[in-house]
Amino acid sequence: MTNLGFSEEQRDCLQEIINVAMGLASDKLARFLNTFVHLRVPSIALVGASLIPAEFESRYRDTEAALVSQGFFGNEGVRGEAIVLYQMENAHKISALLGYDVGDVSEIEMLTDISSILTTTFLNGLAQQLENSLSYSAPRVLSSTNGDLSGMLKNTSFHWEHALKVDISYQLVDHSFNCDMILLIPGEAVSNIKTILDRILEAY
Amino acid sequence: MALPVLICDDSILARKQVRKSLPESFDAEFQTAANGLEALTILRSQEIGLVFLDLTMPELDGIGVLEAIKAEHIDCFVIVISADIQPEMQKRVMELGALAFIHKPVNEEKLSGILKQYGLI
Numbered sequence: 439m440t441n442l443g444f445s446e447e448q449r450d451c452l453q454e455i456i457n458v459a460m461g462l463a464s465d466k467l468a469r470f471l472n473t474f475v476h477l478r479v480p481s482i483a484l485v486g487a488s489l490i491p492a493e494f495e496s497r498y499r500d501t502e503a504a505l506v507s508q509g510f511f512g513n514e515g516v517r518g519e520a521i522v523l524y525q526m527e528n529a530h531k532i533s534a535l536l537g538y539d540v541g542d543v544s545e546i547e548m549l550t551d552i553s554s555i556l557t558t559t560f561l562n563g564l565a566q567q568l569e570n571s572l573s574y575s576a577p578r579v580l581s582s583t584n585g586d587l588s589g590m591l592k593n594t595s596f597h598w599e600h601a602l603k604v605d606i607s608y609q610l611v612d613h614s615f616n617c618d619m620i621l622l623i624p625g626e627a628v629s630n631i632k633t634i635l636d637r638i639l640e641a642y
Numbered sequence: 643m644a645l646p647v648l649i650c651d652d653s654i655l656a657r658k659q660v661r662k663s664l665p666e667s668f669d670a671e672f673q674t675a676a677n678g679l680e681a682l683t684i685l686r687s688q689e690i691g692l693v694f695l696d697l698t699m700p701e702l703d704g705i706g707v708l709e710a711i712k713a714e715h716i717d718c719f720v721i722v723i724s725a726d727i728q729p730e731m732q733k734r735v736m737e738l739g740a741l742a743f744i745h746k747p748v749n750e751e752k753l754s755g756i757l758k759q760y761g762l763i
Contacts, residue, residue, distance in 0.1 A: 477726045
């Protein structure tokens with residue numbers, strides 16, 4: 439993880455907290471899709487929010503993509519925006535698994551559901567371990583058929599200073615499904631998180 | 643006599659959480675491993691009474707460790723402490739001979755019941 443001043447201990451602590459939160463989210467997703475999900479340790483990185491559009495431009499270039507964004511608010515000034523990015527090719531696989539027709543209008547609804555399951559379960563798990571509690575705004579779906587994901591990301595990340603990237607990769611039993619989760623957070627949230635991590639570390 | 647215990651997890655925090663969750667009355671000698679391969683090296687060369695085992699780890703995961711323990715008839719109790727909490731994973735772990743399956747993050751309450759049940763405290 440690019441550290442932005444995180445010590446090795448703080449990084450280890452955040453990674454473990456994220457692993458636990460991701461385990462909860464994967465369990466929910468597996469139940470929703472009625473399948474088993476192979477979990478990998480998610481790789482995390484903290485970067486400047488302005489770097490996000492360029493970072494993802496190449497990965498999502500020339501593909502049909504969708505972005506689901508949801509705001510969150512908690513105590514102690516913890517707030518931000520969670521984004522889940524999908525290649526539509528991946529979304530079609532999930533639609534098929536759930537018995538939707540490809541290109542069906544309900545596919546967007548399905549993406550909203552999956553994103554909501556992933557982000558709220560993940561963030562609730564995170565919040566619980568950080569002894570916080572969160573509320574959420576309604577999810578917003580932006581889809582791109584002309585490859586302008588970079589522009590969409592630019593508009594969404596513009597207001598924020600930092601971004602915590604969580605690279606999620608799910609391997610379903612006989613399909614693979616990848617998506618990226620990005621948490622956009624303001625500058626002061628980073629120092630808040632550090633304080634909370636130190637508090638947790640002190641307890642052990 | 644102190645029980646030889648191995649704590650296997652790639653996270654330093656998780657290893658500390660296990661230590662912190664054990665009651666003071668638990669008389670043990672601790673060793674740690676940061677992945678499955680390290681754990682097997684210890685298990686093959688020393689007598690270990692109890693293993694606290696994580697599942698999602700680099701090099702060799704917890705399932706790999708359980709399979710090796712079973713195949714090589716290594717005599718030890720294994721308590722799995724996992725972030726992957728899917729029922730199917732739990733079933734697999736128990737079939738491979740684990741004593742118990744605990745959801746992360748571990749705490750004293752979750753551990754003490756199991757340790758009591760098996761007469762380890």
